[in-house]
Amino acid sequence: MSLKKRNYQYVGLLYVLPWVVGLLVFQFYPFLSSFYYSFTDFNMVSAPTFVGLDNYKKILTDDPGFLQALKVTTIYVLMAVPVKLAFALFIALILSAKLRGINFFRTMYYLPSILGGSVAISVLWRFLFMKDGVVNGMTGALGLPAVDWLGDPDIALYTLGMLSVWQFGSSMVLFLAGLKQIPGDLYEAGAIDGASKTRLFFTITVPLLTPIVLFNLIMQMVNAFQEFTGAFVITNGGPMKSTYLYALKLYEEAFTFFKMGYASALSWVLFVIIMIVTAIIFKSSTYWVHYEDGGKGK
Amino acid sequence: MTDARSGNKLLSYVLLVVLGFAMVYPLIWLVVSSFKTNADIFGSSSLFAGSYVTDSYAKGWAGTGQYGFKDFFLNTFVLVVPTVIFTIVSSVVVAYGFARFRFPLQTILFSLMMATLMLPDSTIMIPRYILFNKMGWLDTYLPFIVPAAFATSAFFVYMLIQFFRGLPRELDESAKIDGCNSFTILIRILLPLCKPAIFSVGIFQFIWTWNDFFNSIIYISSVKKFTVSLGLRMTLDASSAVSWNQVLAMSVVSIVPCIILFFMAQKYFVEGISTTGLKG
Numbered sequence: 272m273s274l275k276k277r278n279y280q281y282v283g284l285l286y287v288l289p290w291v292v293g294l295l296v297f298q299f300y301p302f303l304s305s306f307y308y309s310f311t312d313f314n315m316v317s318a319p320t321f322v323g324l325d326n327y328k329k330i331l332t333d334d335p336g337f338l339q340a341l342k343v344t345t346i347y348v349l350m351a352v353p354v355k356l357a358f359a360l361f362i363a364l365i366l367s368a369k370l371r372g373i374n375f376f377r378t379m380y381y382l383p384s385i386l387g388g389s390v391a392i393s394v395l396w397r398f399l400f401m402k403d404g405v406v407n408g409m410t411g412a413l414g415l416p417a418v419d420w421l422g423d424p425d426i427a428l429y430t431l432g433m434l435s436v437w438q439f440g441s442s443m444v445l446f447l448a449g450l451k452q453i454p455g456d457l458y459e460a461g462a463i464d465g466a467s468k469t470r471l472f473f474t475i476t477v478p479l480l481t482p483i484v485l486f487n488l489i490m491q492m493v494n495a496f497q498e499f500t501g502a503f504v505i506t507n508g509g510p511m512k513s514t515y516l517y518a519l520k521l522y523e524e525a526f527t528f529f530k531m532g533y534a535s536a537l538s539w540v541l542f543v544i545i546m547i548v549t550a551i552i553f554k555s556s557t558y559w560v561h562y563e564d565g566g567k568g569k
Numbered sequence: 570m571t572d573a574r575s576g577n578k579l580l581s582y583v584l585l586v587v588l589g590f591a592m593v594y595p596l597i598w599l600v601v602s603s604f605k606t607n608a609d610i611f612g613s614s615s616l617f618a619g620s621y622v623t624d625s626y627a628k629g630w631a632g633t634g635q636y637g638f639k640d641f642f643l644n645t646f647v648l649v650v651p652t653v654i655f656t657i658v659s660s661v662v663v664a665y666g667f668a669r670f671r672f673p674l675q676t677i678l679f680s681l682m683m684a685t686l687m688l689p690d691s692t693i694m695i696p697r698y699i700l701f702n703k704m705g706w707l708d709t710y711l712p713f714i715v716p717a718a719f720a721t722s723a724f725f726v727y728m729l730i731q732f733f734r735g736l737p738r739e740l741d742e743s744a745k746i747d748g749c750n751s752f753t754i755l756i757r758i759l760l761p762l763c764k765p766a767i768f769s770v771g772i773f774q775f776i777w778t779w780n781d782f783f784n785s786i787i788y789i790s791s792v793k794k795f796t797v798s799l800g801l802r803m804t805l806d807a808s809s810a811v812s813w814n815q816v817l818a819m820s821v822v823s824i825v826p827c828i829i830l831f832f833m834a835q836k837y838f839v840e841g842i843s844t845t846g847l848k849g
Binding site: 292301362405531 | 578581584585589593595596599602610611615659662663665666667669670671673675681685687689690691692693694695696698702716720721726751776780781786787797798799801802813817820821823824827828831835
């Protein structure tokens with residue numbers, strides 16, 4: 272160990288210094304101070320006043336908006352994330368078969384991921400799913416009844432979910448990269464031993480892809496909990512608060528009412544929820560994620 | 570090849586084409602409809618209309634108020650370009666530090682960086698806003714540009730660290746023998762080899778910042794400084810029923826820079842995202 276210490280190259284610290292400063296000022300300090308603000312009443316005009324656990328008490332017992340936002344967000348995450356990943360995996364598997372023109376298809380499927388978060392696409396979604404919009408025009412041509420995609424409180428959230436699923440391309444690219452990494456000789460060995468294609472798929476492909484499933488699952492989950500643009504631009508939380516995602520609630524409290532203390536408490540509740548879900552996924556991963564190198568990573 | 574196999578392949582192709590078409594159709598509809606009359610935009614399942622107009626672009630571009638999309642575009646470039654450049658420079662330097670040197674606290678710092686990758690933005694957004702307010706940075710582009718100069722996107726730093734690790738250390742050693750110091754090794758030897766990774770970082774950051782809506786709406790309040798996303802939302806809210814095609818036309822225009830970049834630099838996207846994601 273002492274040998275290692277003597278080998279330190281302190282110039283390395285100099286290179287990472289900008290990041291350390293950025294971490295402290297733009298991430299660590301805000302992180303801690305949002306915890307502090309969450310125990311205060313603060314409107315940005317007068318100084319914050321300490322109110323103890325009042326904000327949290329109010330959130331948990333006396334804020335129907337919070338409960339609605341939590342409910343809507345939970346449904347959104349549970350719906351959008353698995354469907355998106357299933358799509359991504361399914362298409363990646365098809366593309367990984369040695370087909371001609373794979374690059375073309377990969378581009379086509381990836382394009383929505385590039386644009387999906389933009390206001391332009393939210394505008395597009397609003398037009399497509401309006402009552403007399405093109406989607407109803409198409410389903411109508413097939414003889415199906417018109418659906419009020421954005422106006423029906425039972426449906427609007429799923430219409431937003433479709434926007435998220437439409438952007439499955441980035442997860443798909445990760446799955447594709449993972450599939451490429453699986454050594455071909457594993458399949459050859461399996462085939463020599465007489466395993467069927469289905470068998471090879473479930474004993475080689477699926478286990479070796481599980482680390483990427485885990486990574487995608489966590490990243491998509493964290494993002495989905497914080498989804499904002501679509502719900503804000505397309506439906507603005509409506510109809511009847513059926514698309515009132517957590518980020519909208521947070522935005523409203525902080526930047527419409529300037530209740531910074533209360534909003535900070537809300538953001539910490541969300542943080543704790545995300546951490547708990549992440550921890551559960553990680554804990555469960557010991558049962559379903561396969562690490563070829565025994566889990567040492569890198 | 571057996572019949573079953575080629576049948577499978579055919580099935581795959583049919584599926585890929587049908588689904589791919591469904592994926593891209595909304596974008597095609599967007600472009601075509603931006604040339605339609607308002608009456609044709611609604612209530613028709615057909616992609617094509619009887620007649621087309623071209624003034625939607627000129628009218629939408631000019632806007633209705635004092636500021637139009639020319640201003641919003643310029644603003645967005647003024648915001649995005651420095652953000653991208655600072656992100657690249659700071660992330661390269663920091664990644665080099667992490668990838669090539671052993672220094673005290675390195676493991677802890679690296680784990681901290683990976684932790685920030687998972688830190689939800691919503692948790693730090695309010696104090697950041699308060700901080701930038703105190704500094705007098707509200708309604709400027711500094712809340713975007715300054716943090717970028719401090720390598721605050723762990724995603725990019727991590728991507729570059731992975732890339733540096735893939736470059737042989739012998740390069741550094743021989744350059745050292747030739748009299749390079751650590752900084753000239755980075756600039757003269759490693760940087761030219763990093764081009765693909767740097768492109769990836771730049772392209773991703775460009776598109777993410779370009780499309781960003783949440784931070785724009787929080788930090789920028791005067792119409793004069795509006796970015797394209799904010800301008801587009803304003804147009805959407807302000808539009809009377811007569812000018813829907815203008816809204817669509819400006820939606821098309823607003824995604825054009827990202828689409829051009831995407832097609833020009835496609836391979837960097839895929840490379841970038843795969844190097845990072847895989848080792849996560």
